[in-house]
Amino acid sequence: MGPRWKGKGAEAKGLAEPMSEIVSALQTCLTTSECKGSISGSKVLFEADTEQSELLNRACFGRVIRASQKDEHWYELTLQEAFYLCYMLKCLKIEGDDGVVKSYEELWQFMISKFEMFPEFFKAYSHMRMNNWVVKSGSQYGVDYVAYRHHPALVHSEYAILVLSGRKDCGRLKLWSDMYGTVRLCGGVAKTLLVLHVLGNNNDTSSALCLSNYDIETRTISRWIPEQTREKKE
Amino acid sequence: MGPRWKGKGAEAKGLAEPMSEIVSALQTCLTTSECKGSISGSKVLFEADTEQSELLNRACFGRVIRASQKDEHWYELTLQEAFYLCYMLKCLKIEGDDGVVKSYEELWQFMISKFEMFPEFFKAYSHMRMNNWVVKSGSQYGVDYVAYRHHPALVHSEYAILVLSGRKDCGRLKLWSDMYGTVRLCGGVAKTLLVLHVLGNNNDTSSALCLSNYDIETRTISRWIPEQTREKKE
Numbered sequence: 286m287g288p289r290w291k292g293k294g295a296e297a298k299g300l301a302e303p304m305s306e307i308v309s310a311l312q313t314c315l316t317t318s319e320c321k322g323s324i325s326g327s328k329v330l331f332e333a334d335t336e337q338s339e340l341l342n343r344a345c346f347g348r349v350i351r352a353s354q355k356d357e358h359w360y361e362l363t364l365q366e367a368f369y370l371c372y373m374l375k376c377l378k379i380e381g382d383d384g385v386v387k388s389y390e391e392l393w394q395f396m397i398s399k400f401e402m403f404p405e406f407f408k409a410y411s412h413m414r415m416n417n418w419v420v421k422s423g424s425q426y427g428v429d430y431v432a433y434r435h436h437p438a439l440v441h442s443e444y445a446i447l448v449l450s451g452r453k454d455c456g457r458l459k460l461w462s463d464m465y466g467t468v469r470l471c472g473g474v475a476k477t478l479l480v481l482h483v484l485g486n487n488n489d490t491s492s493a494l495c496l497s498n499y500d501i502e503t504r505t506i507s508r509w510i511p512e513q514t515r516e517k518k519e
Numbered sequence: 520m521g522p523r524w525k526g527k528g529a530e531a532k533g534l535a536e537p538m539s540e541i542v543s544a545l546q547t548c549l550t551t552s553e554c555k556g557s558i559s560g561s562k563v564l565f566e567a568d569t570e571q572s573e574l575l576n577r578a579c580f581g582r583v584i585r586a587s588q589k590d591e592h593w594y595e596l597t598l599q600e601a602f603y604l605c606y607m608l609k610c611l612k613i614e615g616d617d618g619v620v621k622s623y624e625e626l627w628q629f630m631i632s633k634f635e636m637f638p639e640f641f642k643a644y645s646h647m648r649m650n651n652w653v654v655k656s657g658s659q660y661g662v663d664y665v666a667y668r669h670h671p672a673l674v675h676s677e678y679a680i681l682v683l684s685g686r687k688d689c690g691r692l693k694l695w696s697d698m699y700g701t702v703r704l705c706g707g708v709a710k711t712l713l714v715l716h717v718l719g720n721n722n723d724t725s726s727a728l729c730l731s732n733y734d735i736e737t738r739t740i741s742r743w744i745p746e747q748t749r750e751k752k753e
Binding site for chain 1: 658659660661662663681690691693694695696697698699700701702703704707708
């Protein structure tokens with residue numbers, strides 16, 4: 286299955302503006318303005334001006350939760366999105382309830398305290414993002430993420446992603462019935478099931494440095510249709 | 520979601536020949552001819568004459584594996600189908616490799632030796648069959664069974680069934696992502712997810728008598744579409 290662009294001109298528009306360039310522009314813009322987000326529960330909130338807001342939207346980070354005054358918008362970022370902007374792109378600082386900017390070390394501990402599997406899920410998220418895929422929640426389809434070749438306004442998501450960990454059993458795809466059902470669902474909504482198996486050398490997740498020790502094994506799982514591989518009848 | 524009949528006249532045909540009457544006719548026919556099936560691996564094989572074959576097909580038990588001589592057909596029955604015909608309808612005897620007819624007690628032990636969860640899965644199968652549903656494997660959709668209102672030639676299956684046990688964890692629907700994916704899949708193929716939770720008073724499965732001690736909790740799980748329940752806009 287290839288990409289399914291949304292309507293006429295969507296493919297040309299997507300190719301004319303590569304996602305890598307949009308994310309670079311966002312990185313430059315946020316770095317220049319020394320942006321700060323603040324933790325709120327299991328999300329990070331960020332007040333964006335018009336330019337920042339446009340770039341966040343085009344690069345598909347976060348979602349607008351309300352418009353504030355003077356053309357500013359409040360954005361809500363997931364933990365993965367916030368940590369990606371902060372730790373990988375170095376263009377966002379994040380402060381706690383006390384208004385003090387958190388160090389990478391403190392942030393890492395906070396992320397794990399909110400979500401035990403954060404190291405593996407973040408590794409998977411950043412692996413896809415670094416390869417210029419747009420990554421969003423896949424909960425609507427019972428998977429961890431969905432991945433888009435470009436902005437979801439231009440193209441349907443191509444991959445349904447499940448993250449498996451070598452450190453801790455995530456519980457998915459242990460049963461054939463779960464595997465069959467997941468593959469069938471993905472086929473039914475025209476996505477390919479992509480399993481990202483995140484494997485570490487050891488189980489030490491005490492610092493974000495562990496991210497560089499992870500290997501990712503990627504596998505797609507598809508239905509095999511015997512008729513397609515059979516010799517054609519005369 | 521109601522039944523989806525296959526084409527014109529299918530509903531009238533289905534209503535004119537209730538499944539209960541077809542199964543009764545099969546029961547009478549097999550009882551009269553003192554039928555015997557024989558165990559082969561995890562299946563039961565049965566050689567049917569023309570009348571038996573027609574009724575097996577109309578009642579949707581087993582599948583033809585090959586035609587034998589003189590209009591006879593070899594049928595392959597699943598363990599559930601064979602035990603249902605034998606123990607519930609008392610119209611089939613089953614013999615082992617030695618050619619000796621097995622007692623209910625021996626058969627029960629054999630079924631459990633082939634499939635540990637047989638008590639719960641058979642209870643679920645017979646519960647649906649007793650209520651005149653046609654029950655077939657749901658492995659194509661990653662579930663345990665699918666249930667049809669009438670013969671699959673006349674109507675699409677309405678329910679996708681998962682069997683959960685109170686005795687032993689079947690592993691399904693433990694994770695929200697599995698639940699979401701399964702419900703979404705069922706909706707996508709126009710079936711309702713039916714969860715049959717089979718609960719026993721104790722864990723004694725040493726004899727088929729335990730079947731009468733099981734309670735079945737039945738639940739359907741569906742997507743909730745908020746717009747449908749909202750007051751209409753003027």
